[in-house]
Amino acid sequence: MPIVNFVNEKKQIEVPAGANLRTEAQKAGIKLYGGINGVGAAVNEVLNCHGFGHCGTCRVKITKGVENASPMGMVESFTFKYNPLGPALFAYIGNEDTMRLACRTKVMGDITVETKPPLNLTGENFFS
Numbered sequence: 001m002p003i004v005n006f007v008n009e010k011k012q013i014e015v016p017a018g019a020n021l022r023t024e025a026q027k028a029g030i031k032l033y034g035g036i037n038g039v040g041a042a043v044n045e046v047l048n049c050h051g052f053g054h055c056g057t058c059r060v061k062i063t064k065g066v067e068n069a070s071p072m073g074m075v076e077s078f079t080f081k082y083n084p085l086g087p088a089l090f091a092y093i094g095n096e097d098t099m100r101l102a103c104r105t106k107v108m109g110d111i112t113v114e115t116k117p118p119l120n121l122t123g124e125n126f127f128s
C-alpha cells in the first residue's frame with residue numbers, strides 16, 4: 001500500500017492504492033486548508049467546495065513522487081488556470097509540475113506532500 005508522507009505535520013500514513021488524497025488526509029487529522037498564507041484558513045476549513053475541485057483551497061505541493069499521483073484532470077486544470085474565485089492560479093504559477101488539488105488527486109504510489117504551500121505574492125514569477 002502506498003505511503004503518504006506529510007512533511008509539515010511530520011506524519012506518514014498508509015493508504016489503499018487509488019485512494020483520494022483529501023479524504024485520506026482528513027481521516028488522519030491533517031488540515032489541508034491554509035487560506036492565503038494562513039489568512040482565512042479557518043474560513044476555508046468550512047467554506048470550501050468539499051471535494052468537487054472548484055475552490056482550489058485544498059491545494060498541496062507533491063514534493064516527491066509526483067509520478068505516483070493520478071494525472072491532472074480537466075476540472076483540476078481548469079480550477080488552477082481559470083478559477084476567478086480563488087488564489088489557486090497564483091499557487092500554480094511556477095509550480096505547475098508539483099501543485100495539485102488534494103481532492104482531485106488519487107494516490108497510486110508513495111508520495112511526499114507539503115500541505116498549505118505558501119503563495120509567493122511578491123516573487124519574480126509575478127513581476128518579471
Ligand code: FES
Nearest residue numbers: 051053056058103
Ligand atoms: S476542496 Fe475545493 S478544490 Fe478541493
